[in-house]
Amino acid sequence: MRIKITLLAVACSLVIGRPGHAGSVPVRAANGMVVCEEAIAAQVGIEAMQTGGNAIDGAVATAFALAVTLPTAGNIGGGGFLIYRPAEGEPVAYDFRETAPAAATADMWLNGGVYDPLRHHQSHLAVGVPGTVAGLYLAWSENGKLPWQRLVAPAIALASNGFEVTDGLARSLKQALPRLKKYPASMAQFTKGGTPFEAGDILKQPDLAKTLKRIGERGPAGFYEGETAELLVGEMQSGGGIITKNDLKGYAARKRQPIRGNYRGYEIISMPPPSSGGVTLVEMLNILEGYDLAEDGFSAARNVHRYTEAMRRAYEDRAQYLGDPDVNPLMPIQKLISKQYAQHLRNTISETGASKSAPDKFDWRPESSHTTHLSVVDSQRNAVALTYTLEQGYGSAIVVPGAGFLLNNEMGDFNPAPGLTNDQGLIGTDPNLTAPGKRMLSSMTPTIVAKDGQPFMVTGTPGGRTIINTVLQTILNVVDFQMNAQEAVDAGRIHHQWLPDEIWFEQFSLSPDTVEILQDSGHALVEKKWPSAAQVIVVDRDHGILEGGSDRRVPDGAAVGY
Ligand code: DON
Numbered sequence: 255m256r257i258k259i260t261l262l263a264v265a266c267s268l269v270i271g272r273p274g275h276a277g278s279v280p281v282r283a284a285n286g287m288v289v290c291e292e293a294i295a296a297q298v299g300i301e302a303m304q305t306g307g308n309a310i311d312g313a314v315a316t317a318f319a320l321a322v323t324l325p326t327a328g329n330i331g332g333g334g335f336l337i338y339r340p341a342e343g344e345p346v347a348y349d350f351r352e353t354a355p356a357a358a359t360a361d362m363w364l365n366g367g368v369y370d371p372l373r374h375h376q377s378h379l380a381v382g383v384p385g386t387v388a389g390l391y392l393a394w395s396e397n398g399k400l401p402w403q404r405l406v407a408p409a410i411a412l413a414s415n416g417f418e419v420t421d422g423l424a425r426s427l428k429q430a431l432p433r434l435k436k437y438p439a440s441m442a443q444f445t446k447g448g449t450p451f452e453a454g455d456i457l458k459q460p461d462l463a464k465t466l467k468r469i470g471e472r473g474p475a476g477f478y479e480g481e482t483a484e485l486l487v488g489e490m491q492s493g494g495g496i497i498t499k500n501d502l503k504g505y506a507a508r509k510r511q512p513i514r515g516n517y518r519g520y521e522i523i524s525m526p527p528p529s530s531g532g533v534t535l536v537e538m539l540n541i542l543e544g545y546d547l548a549e550d551g552f553s554a555a556r557n558v559h560r561y562t563e564a565m566r567r568a569y570e571d572r573a574q575y576l577g578d579p580d581v582n583p584l585m586p587i588q589k590l591i592s593k594q595y596a597q598h599l600r601n602t603i604s605e606t607g608a609s610k611s612a613p614d615k616f617d618w619r620p621e622s623s624h625t626t627h628l629s630v631v632d633s634q635r636n637a638v639a640l641t642y643t644l645e646q647g648y649g650s651a652i653v654v655p656g657a658g659f660l661l662n663n664e665m666g667d668f669n670p671a672p673g674l675t676n677d678q679g680l681i682g683t684d685p686n687l688t689a690p691g692k693r694m695l696s697s698m699t700p701t702i703v704a705k706d707g708q709p710f711m712v713t714g715t716p717g718g719r720t721i722i723n724t725v726l727q728t729i730l731n732v733v734d735f736q737m738n739a740q741e742a743v744d745a746g747r748i749h750h751q752w753l754p755d756e757i758w759f760e761q762f763s764l765s766p767d768t769v770e771i772l773q774d775s776g777h778a779l780v781e782k783k784w785p786s787a788a789q790v791i792v793v794d795r796d797h798g799i800l801e802g803g804s805d806r807r808v809p810d811g812a813a814v815g816y
Contacts, residue, residue: 280740280801282794283815288316289712289789289802290628293812294417295319295328298408299630300814302400309632310338310397311405313640314390316628318409318466321386322459323417324810325444325660326426326647327626327716330469330477332662333385334625334642335525336393337512339702339709341635345523346396350389350507350642351693352382352664357496360687363670374670376433378495380663381650382694386642387469387477389507396509397636406470413466413658416458422809424453430648439655440648461658478502485657493652504691510579515591517543517703520710520733524701524725525641526587527579530572531699533590534722537568539729540596541603547734553746553764555771556605561730562750562757562777563603565723566611569752572722577685578693585685608776611755624648625698625716629791631800637709637791639700643716667694699725703733710793711739715805717786720758723749724786732792739792739803739813747784758782787811 281287286309288299299316303309313336320328333352339345363374373379394402419427427434428450434440441448443459451457468476476482483502490497513532515522517539524532541564550556575585589595603609625643643662644650650663668688686695697719703711711732715724724747731742746763750756756778759769769779787808792801802813 278740278744280738280792280803281813281815283800283802285633285816286312286631287791287800287802287813287815288312288628288630289791289804289811289813290316290320291327291626291787291789291804291808291811292320292324293810293814294323294412296812296814299628300816301408302405303632304816305400307400307405307632308398308634309630309636309638310393311400312630312632313628313638314394314398315405315408316630317386317390317640317642318406319412320626320628321659322409322412322462324626326430327624327643329642329644329649329660329662330386330465331384331654331659332642332644332649333382333664334389334640335529335696335698335700336389336638336640337523337525337700337702338393338397339523339637339704340397345512345702347510347512347525348389348393348507349510349528349693350385350392351528351696352385352662353501353505354665354668354688354690354692354694355383355497355501356690357498358665358688358690360672360689362688369670375646375663375666376650378490378493378650378652380665381490381495381497381652381661382664383497383501383505384477384662385505385507388474388505391474392507392509402473403470406466410463410466410470413459414463416456419451419453419455419457420810421453423457424451424455425809426647427451430651433648433651437652440651440653440660443653443658459658461656463658465657465659478505482657486654486661489652489654489661513587513591515539517729518733519705521704522701522729523704524699527576527582527585527695528693529696529698530576531697531722531725532701533576533587534568534572535699535701535726536591537571537596538564538722538726540591540593541567541600542730544597544600547730552731552735553768555768558748558757558759558764558768558772559608559775559777560603561727561748563609565750566609566752566755567599567602569719569750570611573752574683575685577695581689581692582685606775611752625718625721626787627700627714627716627789629712629714629789631709631712631791631793635709635793637702637712639702639712639714641698641700641714641716641721643698664694667696697721701725701729703729708793712791713788715786715788717784719751720749720784720786723747724788728788728790739790739801741803742792743788743790743803743805747786756780760784
């Protein structure tokens with residue numbers, strides 16, 4: 255497979271850059287581009303577009319391929335969000351977030367009245383009804399050009415013939431081993447009879463190939479009904495889970511209106527609830543629009559302070575107000591994304607001193623990797639931003655025996671129990687309590703930026719709650735600091751999420767004297783490694799050329815163009 259990919263890339267005379275990691279120089283291409291976390295999957299998307307497909311076809315083909323080649327986050331057993339901005343017509347958002355099964359209850363994470371984090375995050379009960387297959391199908395059926403089967407075919411081939419394990423995948427699988435060990439089908443799929451895969455080994459996933467074949471032939475019915483559904487429900491029954499055949503059959507992806515904002519004349523198109531991403535992003539951009547960020551310069555202490563204060567306020571609103579829109583119809587979204595509200599919030603920010611987050615409210619549990627994002631633009635300038643996830647790396651770590659795919663543990667994104675709010679990181683507020691059929695609140699922020707009616711930037715990333723701030727900074731880096739796509743992804747980042755009241759700054763991103771200035775103005779700072787993998791396309795302002803930037807923080811990312 256590796257050899258084939260290399261030949262294809264070389265044979266493609268229109269490639270201006272090169273596939274794979276780009277260093278600080280973005281990959282540039284005239285026609286179309288896919289930027290994602292794994293190179294084979296990016297190439298699969300490019301081939302779909304080169305053979306008559308559009309950006310939706312490219313994204314769907316890439317997403318199915320990632321379900322094979324990036325098992326930590328690529329998936330058919332999880333869920334996600336997709337923003338589509340067609341070259342002609344209105345942008346749309348596709349919501350394929352997982353849902354709580356019908357038997358779910360708000361207090362199901364309590365065991366004898368005591369919160370049980372293992373049940374919430376690491377059990378069959380933690381599995382939400384998967385949305386990915388329904389969501390990809392809905393987006394394709396409304397916009398795709400190539401036959402559905404054609405888009406699933408490369409993933410079937412990769413699962414059945416196998417592909418070469420990279421050093422990054424070998425490391426990732428080794429790390430996941432303690433969690434996979436609990437489940438024989440997971441060990442059978444992701445080890446060589448108990449021995450970890452090494453770089454250069456071929457990973458074949460024959461059961462996954464069979465499931466993908468059913469999806470290719472029957473569409474969502476190949477997943478939500480018939481043999482795949484039987485196998486999934488069988489695993490639920492033997493492991494103490496509650497997803498039923500009715501839950502699967504009843505799953506529906508939703509088409510929603512994107513969140514729209516405007517930042518210094520650039521149009522922002524992002525994900526609405528049940529993701530908190532778009533609302534929080536636009537709220538922060540609106541606050542920051544009132545400052546001349548460029549004048550002070552990238553990573554200047556004054557700008558880090560402004561970012562932090564914008565983040566603090568928007569993340570507080572996120573925690574207070576946001577949840578599944580079908581269950582919380584009265585969320586004050588229009589207010590939160592309005593310029594007047596931003597002005598009001600900006601007036602509460604001092605230019606010199608740190609505000610304080612209310613300590614009597616709640617904290618959040620730390621989040622771990624992984625989720626994955628892909629950005630796609632085609633030759634007509636249709637654009638797709640797609641982020642999807644199993645929640646943690648390898649989700650629940652449960653491979654459905656005989657069906658070969660990992661199940662998510664997305665139920666962990668619901669709040670733990672009514673009123674259970676404490677300084678250990680738990681939130682018990684209403685909008686995001688568990689309820690039958692409800693979608694858990696997300697931070698995933700697939701976003702498209704447009705300028706003068708043309709797509710300008712496609713961005714998104716994994717990283718739990720840091721997602722929204724990473725997306726924010728990729729946009730500020732390009733719009734305010736004129737960075738190219740790769741520079742915007744590579745530049746150091748900061749994060750503040752209201753509580754804990756600390757600025758997390760990425761290793762090597764702030765100078766010691768900047769840290770000191772911020773400490774003197776009352777901020778607490780913590781240096782961190784960054785859990786993100788942003789994948790960005792920028793349309794070059796002068797030439798209309800596509801620039802791709804894939805995050806250097808993860809091992810196998812790729813920007814591929816033609
Ligand atoms: O939907 C969400 O916001 C989370 N389940 C995403 C988890 C995540 O990004 C972890 N990745 N690094």
